[in-house]
Amino acid sequence: MPLIQDKNALAFEFGQLCSDAGYAIMEVYNSDFASRSKDDASPVTDADELAEAIILAGLERILPGIPVLAEESFSAGFRPEIGSTFVLVDPVDGTKEFINKNGEFTVNIALIENRVPTAGCVYAPAKKRLYVGGSQAWAGDLAAGETVGPAQMAPIQTRARPASGLTGVMSRSHADAATLAFADAAGVTERTSAGSSLKFCLIAEGLADVYPRFGPTREWDTGAGHAVLNAAGGAVLTPDGAAFLYAKTETEFLNSAFVAWGRRP
Incomplete structure (x- = not known):
């Protein structure tokens, strides 16, 4: 089965890209880094750009030819021609959290098909917490740079609405x-x-x-x-x-x- 059709396998591949990018992010996070302002006045750091480069290279390997809409490339003026299938990338979601060093920033990758997300990964490298979702969802503890696989993960699901509110x-x-x-x-x-x-x-x-x-x-x-x-x-x-x-x-x-x-x- 092609990878793009196996949504669970693709979500774990996204998880590995997030882990790899997370390693580069944490090297910046643990250094005396500086932030800069983009044209829209939002902040950016070296971590955003390093992580995006790692993810884009990985996506070209696992999903060759699929358009990618990535935040930093978009901010730099790149407008890919997207069709019914494309990938969304936010290399550091929560740059303000990154700069404030509260750990609540993530690496995000998602496949969009016919305007709907069908596979994705959210990784919080400072919290060492990884979430993946395809046809099922899993979460697990994972240090940046570690190998991602089902063995480290447990299935997750939403809860019923509490009667108390x-x-x-x-x-x-x-x-x-x-x-x-x-x-x-x-x-x-x-x-x-x-x-x-x-x-x-x-x-x-x-x-x-x-x-x-x-x-x-x-x-x-x-x-x-x-x-x-x-x-x-x-x-x-x-x-x-x-x-x-x-x-x-x-x-x-x-x-x-x-x-x-x-x-x-």
Whole structure:
């Protein structure tokens, strides 16, 4: 079976690329690094660029010819011709968390097919925690640079909605009034914070129930976490319950508001 058709095997291959990139990221993280500002005023470090180069080389090896939309290449002006199948890459999701050294940054890779994430990996190298999702989802502890395989991982799934109220996971950097209002209306009685795409993963492993996001994101911020959450039994929808789709070329891949659910409302 071609790798692109075996979604679980592909998700683990993404995991290995994330582990390899994570090793380079941690070398920068543990050094006296400096950050710079991109044209859009967002921060970037050497870790973003080193990790993206490692991932792009790996994707060319395992998925030759498949277009890749990667954050740093996009910021540098590269606009790949994407069709119904492409890969999203965020080499360091949560650069502010990286700069602040709180460990809550991730490496994200996702396959998009017909506007839907079908395989993905989210890796938090500072936390040594890896999440992969294809037709199923797994999580496990893994140090950066280590070999990725099913032996280190355990299956994960979302939990049933607690009768006592939902646990909402919020952005550490971007929770706003609209997000908080939605959480209250949805029945959130407990709130927890997390950085980067770890928010999707907390729901995927049954530690939270809902993640509303009304602030701006790009597709590479969400694709991998969305894939893992889908594989664990969850869903990402628009606030009014419609499908949350990718390949939004008309907005330069800018996302609108979304809500990640452990179980559909």
